Amino acid sequence: MARTIWFMIKLAVVVAAALWIADNPGTVNLDWQGWRVAAPLWVLALAVVALMAFAALLYRGWRAIVGAPRAFVRARRARKREKGYRALTQGLVAVAAGDPASAKTFAKKADVLLNEPPLTLLLSAQAAQLGGDETAAARYFRTMLENPQTAFLGVRGLLMQALRRNDHGEALLLARRAQQIQPKTPWVLATLFELEARAGNWSSAEAVLRDAVHVDALPAPVGRRHRAALLVEQSDAAAAEGRREVALAAAQQAHDLDVAFAPATVRVARLLWAAKRPRPALRAVERSWKARPHPDLSAVWGEMVDPGTDVLAQVKRFQTLVGMAPEAPEGHLALAEIAMRARLWGEARKHLTKVADRPEGPGSRRAFRMLAELEEAERGDRDAARRWLARAAEADPDPAWICSACGSHADRWSARCAACGSFDTLSWQVPGSPVAVLALPAGSGAGVPADMPGLPPAGGGSIVPVPSRPEPKPA
Numbered sequence: 001m002a003r004t005i006w007f008m009i010k011l012a013v014v015v016a017a018a019l020w021i022a023d024n025p026g027t028v029n030l031d032w033q034g035w036r037v038a039a040p041l042w043v044l045a046l047a048v049v050a051l052m053a054f055a056a057l058l059y060r061g062w063r064a065i066v067g068a069p070r071a072f073v074r075a076r077r078a079r080k081r082e083k084g085y086r087a088l089t090q091g092l093v094a095v096a097a098g099d100p101a102s103a104k105t106f107a108k109k110a111d112v113l114l115n116e117p118p119l120t121l122l123l124s125a126q127a128a129q130l131g132g133d134e135t136a137a138a139r140y141f142r143t144m145l146e147n148p149q150t151a152f153l154g155v156r157g158l159l160m161q162a163l164r165r166n167d168h169g170e171a172l173l174l175a176r177r178a179q180q181i182q183p184k185t186p187w188v189l190a191t192l193f194e195l196e197a198r199a200g201n202w203s204s205a206e207a208v209l210r211d212a213v214h215v216d217a218l219p220a221p222v223g224r225r226h227r228a229a230l231l232v233e234q235s236d237a238a239a240a241e242g243r244r245e246v247a248l249a250a251a252q253q254a255h256d257l258d259v260a261f262a263p264a265t266v267r268v269a270r271l272l273w274a275a276k277r278p279r280p281a282l283r284a285v286e287r288s289w290k291a292r293p294h295p296d297l298s299a300v301w302g303e304m305v306d307p308g309t310d311v312l313a314q315v316k317r318f319q320t321l322v323g324m325a326p327e328a329p330e331g332h333l334a335l336a337e338i339a340m341r342a343r344l345w346g347e348a349r350k351h352l353t354k355v356a357d358r359p360e361g362p363g364s365r366r367a368f369r370m371l372a373e374l375e376e377a378e379r380g381d382r383d384a385a386r387r388w389l390a391r392a393a394e395a396d397p398d399p400a401w402i403c404s405a406c407g408s409h410a411d412r413w414s415a416r417c418a419a420c421g422s423f424d425t426l427s428w429q430v431p432g433s434p435v436a437v438l439a440l441p442a443g444s445g446a447g448v449p450a451d452m453p454g455l456p457p458a459g460g461g462s463i464v465p466v467p468s469r470p471e472p473k474p475a
């Protein structure tokens with residue numbers, strides 16, 4: 001519409017000018033350097049218009065000639081970039097399809113055609129990893145460190161490689177660097193926490209844990225339990241240095257965080273007892289016992305007696321303990337043990353039978369063995385003892401501290417698995433049972449990589465190197 005109006009205006013001006021010239025006839029005389037031209041006005045106007053058109057044409061031609069090389073270069077560059085992006089896309093498709101040879105070829109092609117180091121370096125690293133060339137991949141990742149745009153991906157690639165090699169020292173340094181670059185990335189915090197805890201850097205681990213829970217890298221209940229485990233270790237370290245007040249404060253905090261966490265209760269009870277505070281010590285054990293009975297709790301309950309307490313008084317104390325959790329086999333076994341020491345055979349047999357009558361329940365193997373001892377001690381009946389021992393051999397194993405990362409058994413709890421070094425993976429459970437008594441949600445334990453929160457699933461198709469467990473394989 002606007003263009004039509006504009007055209008009409010221009011046409012009107014031209015027509016008006018022509019009419020004006022027609023209405024005002026006359027001759028223009030030009031006298032210059034001895035030349036004399038006389039022409040009607042309309043001829044002169046026409047000549048001026050023709051001259052202007054010719055000049056415009058000349059200018060365009062000149063521009064085209066001067067700009068030709070630059071236009072040629074520009075077109076060539078565009079074609080090259082288009083080819084480069086096509087190679088990059090084909091390379092990514094090859095990585096996703098798990099075709100290392102094509103991935104490598106396209107990576108090289110894209111690198112030559114495109115001046116985009118962030119994209120081509122990543123593809124080259126992926127292609128190298130896919131082809132099993134970890135050395136070349138590491139070289140690409142290190143080159144990526146030099147560019148602020150790609151540094152984080154470079155650190156990540158190197159970190160995953162270090163984790164796959166089980167080089168936890170190197171992994172810790174890289175995870176710290178990753179945290180410096182991106183302090184709020186969930187997988188960085190979860191990984192860094194695992195590595196700090198694994199290294200026994202309890203206070204650094206605690207600081208990272210707080211951030212990790214804050215950004216939802218770890219669920220709050222898991223964070224609380226990890227914190228309790230850290231505090232127990234800090235308490236042990238302080239106690240070893242003779243700093244009893246610090247040790248007690250840390251153990252108390254751990255106990256308050258997770259009242260059912262027996263290792264924390266045992267420590268707080270012992271420290272309170274040693275500090276001549278028997279009432280809170282016993283109360284801590286009672287609370288924990290009611291929440292989740294555990295043999296370590298009954299053991300510390302047995303320790304916390306005034307000197308000179310006789311064995312019959314101990315039997316009474318354990319009867320109180322059993323009364324707090326009548327269904328728990330741990331209580332009956334502890335009571336039977338103390339009753340046998342007091343030579344109260346009937347009492348001991350009553351409680352052992354309660355556990356042994358439930359052969360599928362935990363602790364029955366120990367109950368059968370104790371019944372064998374009882375037969376020998378009470379009546380010297382070796383045949384009966386042998387029968388109980390035979391049943392013990394067939395019963396389910398007793399619960400133990402078992403590492404959810406490597407499956408190894410431990411005699412006593414510690415924050416780090418002695419076999420694999422994973423943090424807070426020991427849980428009290430019957431070996432081989434799928435249900436862990438103290439089990440944590442998957443991914444909360446150490447061993448980091450595959451189930452690390454925030455990481456894309458392992459396997460082909462991911463642009464970022466993804467760790468895999470237990471068998472290292474290129475992503």
Ligand SMILES: [Zn+2]
Nearest residue numbers: 403406417420
């Ligand atoms: Zn382990």
